[in-house]
Each structure stands twice: as structure tokens, then as C-alpha cells.
Amino acid sequence: MFGLCLGVAGSIWAQMPAEQITLSWTHTIEKIRWAEDYRILPNGFILEQARVKGSGAGMEIPADAVLKNGSWHYQPKLPVLPMLKLGRTPEAGDYRLCVSSANTEQQCHPMSFWVGEPTAAQPSIELWACDMQD
Template identity: 80%
Template structure:
């Protein structure tokens, strides 16, 4: 079964059944909420949609974005991403990760639910698609 692996340098810290996921966080400087919706395939992540509550440092809203329910919605045009590498420190706060699969339904938790609190000793994490036991 296709799932989501969380870890670093190929070492798996957690496996979560997932066919789709939403990764969201609050920008550390601008304090603005950001969210990205991905579909997971055997080749990697397809970024299907992104949302941001406003603009700011490094957060330019694309020209084709549409304001809906207080957020700017847009579709990024990126190739399939084989892996996501995320910065993760106590000062920045944690990501929220919502995963869904046909077998496990939908779950939303802070990333620390699966891999523990962010630490200065381990300031990043990687996410990739992997086969997990049924």
C-alpha cells in the first residue's frame, strides 16, 4: 500500500497510510497561514493546490490566484516532487499534516504527533512516498 514516510536521509521515523495530504504552517516572519494540497503517487508528490491568507516576505501571491473564504487559492505549476524537505525548529512552530487514504480515512495532527516535537538538534525532516504494510 502506498503511504507517506517521514524521516531523514532514508531513515524512516514514521509511516502513515496516505494517498493525499495537506501540509500547512504559519509563516515565521509574517505570521500568515499557508497550506498546500498534495496527491501522492509512486513517482512522488503532485502539488494540486495551495492557499495563503496574505502576502509578505517571500510570499508573493500568483497573478492567477483567486480570493475565496479569506485565502488566496492557486494551482502551482511544478513537476512531480520525489521528496519534500522541510525546515523544522522549535522557534518556527510545527506543521499540521492532514493525510487521507481509502483505508484509513482522514487524520489531521501536528507533525509532532508522528515524529515528536521539533528540535534544534534535528532542524529538518523529509517526506517521501513509500510502500507500507497493509
């Protein structure tokens, strides 16, 4: 079974069974909420849907986006992403990570729940698909 690993440079800080994840955060300048839904594959992540509450600096809403429940929903056209590298500093706030699989209910927590608070000494974290049988 594949799951989600979190860490840096292949060093696992946390891992959990997951087939899908949602990452959400608040844009540091515009203070607008953003969310992305990913499906986990053995070779990486497929970004299935993204949502943003509004536009602003670096947050252009795609032409095919649809406004639903106060957020713009769209489906980015990206290849499989082998890894997600997230910037994470105390000043920017934390990500919210939701994980779900066929065998577990969705769990949503700040990223710090799994890997501790963001620090200036470690300003990023990596997410990748991993074999949970290891």
C-alpha cells in the first residue's frame, strides 16, 4: 500500500496511509485562502482540483474556473508531480493537510500536527508517495 511521506531529502519525518490529500493555506500577501486536491500514485501526485477565494498578486484565476460556494474551482493540467516541495516559515503561517484513504476517515490538521512548527532553520518540507510496507 502506498501512502504519504513528509520530510526533507528522503529523510522521513512522518508517514501515513493516504490515497488523497488536500493542501490548503492562506496567501501571505493577499490573505486569500487557496486549496489543492491531489491523488497519490506510486510515482507521485496528480493535482485533480484547485480552489481559490479570489485573485491577487500571483493568483490569477484561470479562464475555465467556475465560481462555486465563494471559491473559484478549476482543474490544472499538469503531469504527475514526483514530489511536492513546500516553503514553510514561521512568518508565512502553516499549511493545513487533509489525508484520506479507503480504510480511514479524512483527517485534517495543520502540517505542524505531523512534523512540528515551521522554523527559519528548516524553511521547507517535501511530500512524496511512499510504500507503507517499509
